[in-house]
Amino acid sequence: MFKFFKRVSTVVGSELNAMLDKAEDPVKMLDQYIRDMESDIREVESAVSKHVANEKMLKRKRDDAQAKVKKRQDQAEQAIEADDEDLAKRALEDKAEHQNQAELLQESWEQANKDSNSLREKLDEMKKEYQQMKLKKDSLQARAETAKTKTKMNRTMSAIGSDESKKGFERMEEKVLQYEAEADTSEDFSQESRTLDDEFDKLNNHRDVDDELAELKKKIGKE
Incomplete structure (x- = not known):
């Protein structure tokens, strides 16, 4: 996805005359490139949104597992105070399971958080590049129209002076x-x-x- 932006940037930054030589209409082509960029940004935004939602879900599950660990720890202490070692043992066993889950969820959340930050950075970079391309598009389209007008005038003047x-x-x-x-x-x-x-x-x-x-x-x- 991001590579597409790099490719579009190269095309948009190419010489206007080269585009004209290929019988392409720069005005229409540049508009199409901008629409493609907008479509890619919406796609990446959707992907980032889903990834952030998944990250939040992992964080919530981790928090729940950590809360269970604390709860079982408190219950085990309460059972010991009540001289109920069997109940304390069962609380500690359940605590160990939740502790293991919390650790796994912590790793998953850290990776998801890292990926989300990376995607956000790329999305921000894409949006910045998109704004630059929009400005360049307006400039190139103005140059293209000027070039067309000059060409038409030159042809007319050439015909007059033939x-x-x-x-x-x-x-x-x-x-x-x-x-x-x-x-x-x-x-x-x-x-x-x-x-x-x-x-x-x-x-x-x-x-x-x-x-x-x-x-x-x-x-x-x-x-």
Whole structure:
């Protein structure tokens, strides 16, 4: 169980680019690793809880056996005072059995207590490492998103600066220049046409004035 955490720590601490090269999505993979860690922690917590319960049970049985030892000792003394050696002997025999049980239970409890402390320490270490991995996960996911955005932007910029794009812009520029040239030409033709019409209008106006002037001279006898 704990070895899994070490393996996950190594994977999470590996280079982001290596993960991308394997076509793995770091964001999704890191979330999965965190879920696996959480599952392992819950499993270890359950195991520690059961072990602690067993440790407490052994301690209670040991305490009961030790209490029986003391009780039989007191009863044996009481029987001696009452001059009942047979009863005292039976009390001492039962005391010996409980003493033996107490010693065995003491050994079992000490080992269980040692194991419980070791499991608690490993669980605490797992939780600390889990918190570190969560922080690192947030950092790596942010870096992954930034890298994806940069890659997308670079690809877009690369497409914009490609030869095909440049050629397309050049073709459009030529079309715009052609449109402008056509517009200038049509304007010149229009201007030329207007100038010619103006000349004829001017000529017609002069002719009308000349005719009117001749009529006027004729009328007053100046011709």
